[in-house]
Amino acid sequence: MSHDPENTLVMETTKGKVVIKLRPDLAPNHVERLKLLAREGFYDGIVFHRVIDGFMAQVGCPHGTGTGGSKHPDLAQEFNAEPHVRGVCSMARSQNPNSANSQFFIVFEDARFLDKQYTAWGQVVEGMEIVDKIKRGEPVRDPDSIVSMKVLADVA
Template sequence: MADPENTLVLETTKGKVVIELRPDLAPGHVERIKTLARKGFYDGIVFHRVIDGFMAQTGCPNGTGTGGSDLPDLKAEFNAEPHVRGICSMARTSAPNSANSQFFIVFDDARFLDKQYTVWGKVVEGMENVDLIKRGEPARDPDKIVSMKVLADAA
């Protein structure tokens, strides 16, 4: 049974996506994602960078990949979890400790990212909806996260 405190439910313009959080891999990043989700930070944010066969990125309040939350950047929590289909990992600049609010969901194996980006979760339901997200950098009329909630709060 899923742990409601470590399960995210995203309602996207393409349908529901459920993500299992991995505090065992990246406790600081999981805490940040939950904090922002609980503030409603991700509600209405677009998937601003979607590359076919690679990943769908979201979490920028500007919708361009240039912004983050008003919270400080996170210390890297790189781990050995492989970047394979359905993995959720934190976006960052070239500086390792620059992750803040942006994250991406991997469409296909992207093992070249292993141990260089912080994996914090995995899609456990609705990956077929992630597959439908409009491609582009940025996409015209991009898909978005309508709402993102921690399952424990959704009841």
């Protein structure tokens, strides 16, 4: 399966490699932010701080608590009709719809109640069985983490 190198993220986790196809057609600004943060090395070493069985794995807080974001400003929402089903990647946010910054989650099983309320921006295309192995918890004790996250174009 060939991937557009500029719109593919390669996420090495403590459990293995996950490949995410970015969807600039759904959320162009969020995709740009994720690529920027990956290129800055922002996600390297960040833990999966909130992992709920049958729901999702959340990552992207520099404090590992779900309270922080990057040095960049929050993003305006780009809600879309992409269904929140297994493997979909979407932005976490506070109650303010325009508060997404760096935290995102990967859906384990259908969570259609999130549709059009969170910005879906990608899909796991390889390694969903790796995502399934991420340690559960809220918060997670001794959590798994992203070892590195890169844009495929920068790796090839």
